[in-house]
Amino acid sequence: MPKEFKDFLNSTPHKFTPEQDELLRKAFELAKAAHAGQKRQSGEDYFSHARDAAIILGKIFPDAITLSATLLHDVPEDTKVTLEEIEKELGPEISQLIDGVTQLGHVRMKNSQDKFYVENLRKLFIATSKDIRVILIKLADRLHNMRTIEFIKPEKQAKVATETLEIYAPIAGRLGIGSWKDELEDLSFKIVFPKEYAETKRLLDTELAGRQEGVKLMEKNLSHTLRTEGIKYLEITGRVKRLYSLWKKLQRYGGDLNKIHDFIALRIITKSTSDCYAALGVIHKHFQPVPGRIKDFIATPKPNGYQSIHTTVFGRDGKTFEIQLRTDLMHEEAERGVAAHWFYAEEGKPDTIGRLSANWIKELQSWQEEASNPDEFLESLKIDFFRDRIFVFTPKGDIKDLPQGSTVIDFAFAVHTDLGYHMMGAKINGKMASIFDELDNEDTVEIIKTKKEAVISRDWLKAAKTHNARNRVRHYLVEHDRGIIQRVRELKLKDLSLPRFFRKK
Numbered sequence: 001m002p003k004e005f006k007d008f009l010n011s012t013p014h015k016f017t018p019e020q021d022e023l024l025r026k027a028f029e030l031a032k033a034a035h036a037g038q039k040r041q042s043g044e045d046y047f048s049h050a051r052d053a054a055i056i057l058g059k060i061f062p063d064a065i066t067l068s069a070t071l072l073h074d075v076p077e078d079t080k081v082t083l084e085e086i087e088k089e090l091g092p093e094i095s096q097l098i099d100g101v102t103q104l105g106h107v108r109m110k111n112s113q114d115k116f117y118v119e120n121l122r123k124l125f126i127a128t129s130k131d132i133r134v135i136l137i138k139l140a141d142r143l144h145n146m147r148t149i150e151f152i153k154p155e156k157q158a159k160v161a162t163e164t165l166e167i168y169a170p171i172a173g174r175l176g177i178g179s180w181k182d183e184l185e186d187l188s189f190k191i192v193f194p195k196e197y198a199e200t201k202r203l204l205d206t207e208l209a210g211r212q213e214g215v216k217l218m219e220k221n222l223s224h225t226l227r228t229e230g231i232k233y234l235e236i237t238g239r240v241k242r243l244y245s246l247w248k249k250l251q252r253y254g255g256d257l258n259k260i261h262d263f264i265a266l267r268i269i270t271k272s273t274s275d276c277y278a279a280l281g282v283i284h285k286h287f288q289p290v291p292g293r294i295k296d297f298i299a300t301p302k303p304n305g306y307q308s309i310h311t312t313v314f315g316r317d318g319k320t321f322e323i324q325l326r327t328d329l330m331h332e333e334a335e336r337g338v339a340a341h342w343f344y345a346e347e348g349k350p351d352t353i354g355r356l357s358a359n360w361i362k363e364l365q366s367w368q369e370e371a372s373n374p375d376e377f378l379e380s381l382k383i384d385f386f387r388d389r390i391f392v393f394t395p396k397g398d399i400k401d402l403p404q405g406s407t408v409i410d411f412a413f414a415v416h417t418d419l420g421y422h423m424m425g426a427k428i429n430g431k432m433a434s435i436f437d438e439l440d441n442e443d444t445v446e447i448i449k450t451k452k453e454a455v456i457s458r459d460w461l462k463a464a465k466t467h468n469a470r471n472r473v474r475h476y477l478v479e480h481d482r483g484i485i486q487r488v489r490e491l492k493l494k495d496l497s498l499p500r501f502f503r504k505k
């Protein structure tokens with residue numbers, strides 16, 4: 001076995017079967033040969049990018065099929081080797097995943113002023129992926145690109161980092177992959193908001209320097225308390241809030257770090273859930289809790305599956321400390337999210353991974369039903385309804401999110417009311433079309449306007465599917481009728497204003 005491949009296998013925490021080893025070896029060799037001679041801007045061999053993306057993914061989702069697809073993810077687009085050849089060599093499952101990644105690569109952020117643009121782009125991103133594994137590959141790909149972003153041109157850096165901050169990091173968060181979300185956020189924060197990044201870092205470093213001793217002492221006090229009370233735990237670690245999430249929080253608290261209780265937290269990892277609650281009781285007995293700061297995400301997990309108990313207590317120095325209690329399994333899931341969940345649930349049952357992936361939107365839906373806080377509920381709702389949604393582009397590249405079965409009329413009113421009222425015809429993907437035509441996912445629609453008001457008939461009402469378009473059309477029709485009645489009335493009034501003798505027979 002060549003050393004490079006052996007190192008690759010050793011980089012994942014998983015022992016593959018000989019068949020899986022063989023599959024990975026074939027994918028590895030094929031990708032390496034296909035990219036031969038190509039260099040990255042860093043001067044490294046291009047293949048090192050695909051390999052390192054697979055190493056990143058392998059740490060949280062060591063699935064041989066998915067990792068093979070990751071190794072080959074840039075091959076059809078950037079080399080002479082086609083998707084068909086990959087399918088012939090490695091089978092349809094791997095080639096379909098690669099195809100999904102390629103398609104997802106075409107979902108790009110533009111400079112849009114539309115206030116729903118980012119949210120719609122996130123939805124489109126997920127709708128395009130269809131398979132959870134495609135998103136995992138794309139996120140690993142982006143994480144590696146962000147880690148090596150210093151090698152690309154500054155203008156391009158800003159674009160990639162903004163897209164990462166707006167689209168990729170929130171999706172990693174939605175899937176509960178905390179470790180990826182944190183890293184994606186901080187890597188892009190530095191590029192998108194360099195001044196704010198530097199300020200936040202300086203603020204945090206200064207504060208940390210002043211508190212280091214206090215944190216160490218608190219850690220000692222906690223472990224002493226837990227041991228003397230006979231509570232079992234695996235470890236206590238300190239964690240410092242990540243810069244991007246700290247900055248976001250600081251904005252909500254007027255920049256005052258003293259108001260943020262959780263910028264330093266101590267994490268207690270236990271073996272069992274009951275040990276978590278036992279530890280919580282003992283901690284509250286010995287350290288005075290700050291009222292209203294206990295959050296039990298074990299009883300009520302966050303929509304993305306996150307579980308832990310958070311509490312804030314006063315230390316012996318009078319300063320507050322957030323304490324997070326979780327089991328080692330919960331910790332694992334907080335870092336790896338959906339990847340940990342599905343992989344462990346389905347290990348040994350290879351055929352169910354695909355089925356679960358197809359159903360993953362439903363999974364998100366059921367998480368959302370468990371959401372405790374109304375804001376979280378709304379947030380997660382936004383992402384679930386794309387099952388029966390389509391995403392349609394304006395000529396400028398803005399995205400409109402519409403229910404399935406929507407027509408050109410719905411689209412026009414979704415872009416702008418005035419556009420609907422002046423619509424005469426339309427082009428779908430550059431071809432002339434009727435305004436009554438149904439739209440498909442990812443159509444680009446151009447509305448042809450008249451200078452005058454459009455002639456709106458009752459047929460429009462039949463063709464409109466969205467509330468918005470139907471209301472606008474109905475409003476027009478009512479006004480239109482009222483206008484006629486009004487004119488008739490005016491005519492009658494004029495009639496009435498005639499001298500009496502003319503009216504009388």
Ligand code: MN
Nearest residue numbers: 049073074141
């Ligand atoms: Mn790539």
